[in-house]
Amino acid sequence: MSETPNPAPLRLYGPRFQQDPAALYETIRRDYGPVAPVLLDGDIPAWFVSGYREIHQVSDDSQLFARDTRRWNMWERIPDDWPLLPYVAHNPSVMFTEGPEHRRRAGAIGDALGAVDQFELRAQCERLADGLIDSFAGTGEADLVAQYAIRMPLLVIAYMYGLPPHEVPELVRDIAISLDVGPDAIPAHLRVQAAMQRLLAQKHEQPGPDIPSLLIQHPANLSDEEIVLDLLVVTAAAQQPTANWIGNTIRLMLTDARFAMTLSGGRGSVGQALNEVLWQDTPTQNFIGRFATRDTQLGGQRVRAGDLLVLGLAAANSDPLVRPDSDAGSAGNQAHMSFGHGEHGCPYPAPEVAEVIAKTTVEVLLDRLPDLELAVPVEELLWHPSVWMRGLERLPVRFTPTYVAAQAGMSAAARPW
Structure with a gap:
């Protein structure tokens, strides 16, 4: 037959x-x-x-x-x-490394990320999120993709890298371009690489408690070329996926009645929403x-x-x-493939670091703007045209304006924007 x-x-x-x-x-x-x-x-x-x-x-x-x-x-x-x-x-x-070479390189990255104090990281995320919200809180409206979700991960990366603040705006634009498919992707990638090379040269001269310095000092004896390339990988892996994770979670919480109580006065369901997005609308x-x-x-x-x-x-x-039963919910179930699997999955503790960033970003937003609501019908929200990534093009919202920080001007954390 x-x-x-x-x-x-x-x-x-x-x-x-x-x-x-x-x-x-x-x-x-x-x-x-x-x-x-x-x-x-x-x-x-x-x-x-x-x-x-x-x-x-x-x-x-x-x-x-x-x-x-x-x-x-x-x-x-x-x-x-x-x-x-x-x-x-x-x-x-x-x-693109394999075998022992991959384990050497990935192990160094994991050790550097593991040295990040997650309590201090959370505190820094709160400061950065407050600074971004200050920049639009007085207007009563915002695009939470362009003005918030996309900006937060790279601000946090800049903090973890010890990156000069004045380089952050150009870097975030180039990373976004380099991750897209189009004629400008490769030139943007080369500009990001040059920024990492400048940063590494600075850390050789003035090391600090940051990831590039930890990689320079790591017993894996990484070369400068290896560190620059691996910083690029960490930056790209953290930026767009985490930004989409934040944006997709905010969208879920604004459009699903199960999260209405969280919006009006609590943080209890943010973790559940983040996990559900990884199952239903995973960024990668x-x-x-x-x-x-x-x-x-x-x-x-x-x-x-x-x-x-x-x-x-x-x-x-x-x-x-x-x-x-996909309608049964995903609370407590973290067996998804959203961070990959095996030795080429996201190295520990990268998923935990990403979760601190995403969870804090959403929680601070809900604390600061508790009457947040969509400014357009949900069916008008458009997804970015990509087979590879899942994220919204825009997330327009409205809320009651608050004038305390906004009228005084941007906080130092958000001034690069």
């Missing part, structure tokens, strides 16, 4: 992913199973892994499904202006990727050596095999 062929490969780009990706992930799972043939921009073939069990398998087996993008068997078809090139262009950062939807080191089978598909596998993190989070 002959096998029934799969449907034609699905194009993993375009508007179908922008407003309701969850429905499309469900369709992919139904029509193809946990591993689907897809086409990336320019109709470049790849595999889309949507099954929770299969992503777990791929992430656990770094020998069979490796991270070094130079293994890809499609390089001869990739033009110099391919829009996804920033995701796959190899560089000697921790992102899909991730490029892993590369098969030999011919193998995965999810009923024949994967060839050098094939690219796209990790469908959001699709795995909605896999009915692990979440048979």
Whole structure:
């Protein structure tokens, strides 16, 4: 008996992913199973892994499904202006290392992040959040994406890096551009790299209790090039995903009746909302990727050596095999794939640091503006057009103006903006 062929490969780009990706992930799972043939921009073939069990398998087996993008068997078809090139262009950062070298680099990052005092980090987040809110509190309206969520993570990173405040505005713009797909992404990435090189030179001269200084002093004996590249990785991984986590959580709390009491006078449900967003609207939807080191089978598909596998993190989070009742809530369940898995997942304690930033940012907002409400109907909120990230383009809100800090001018924490 002959096998029934799969449907034609699905194009993993375009508007179908922008407003309701969850429905499309469900369709992919139904029509193809946990591993689907897809086409990336320019109709470049790849595999889309949507099954929770299969992503777990791929992430656990770094020998069979490796991270070094130079293994890809499609390089001869990739033009110099391919829009996804920033995701796959190899560089000697921790992102693309493997085996003992990866453990050396990731271990140093984890140790540096682990040295951050989370009580002091939370206090600093509160000061920075208050400063940003002061800048718009007197107006009675704001775009909480552009004026708040996007700005907070990099302000905190600047604090953890000991970065000169005057460099923060340009850096946040360049990071946002470098993470997007477009012709300006690579030049923006190079400007961010130059900023990290200047910062590292300063820390050699004047070390402090900051992450670059800790990496310079780490017993892993990292070279300056390694530290610069790994600071770029940490910065990019922290900025847009954390900003989207904040924005998506605020959106959930403003549009879901379960969180009405939190808005009007409490913090109790902020943690629940943050966790629910990681399950339902995770900031990093899909991730490029892993590369098969030999011919193998995965999810009923024949994967060839050098094939690219796209990790469908959001699709795995909605896999009915692990979440048979998606309406049952996610309180206390942190088995999501939103921070990845395995040795190439977010290194400990990066998820905890991100949670301190996101949770404090949302809590301070609710404390300061308790009558916050959407300024537009929820159906008018638009998601950023990206297959890879999940975040709102804008989040317009209104509230009762408060004039104490706003009329006095911005606080020092927010002055770079």
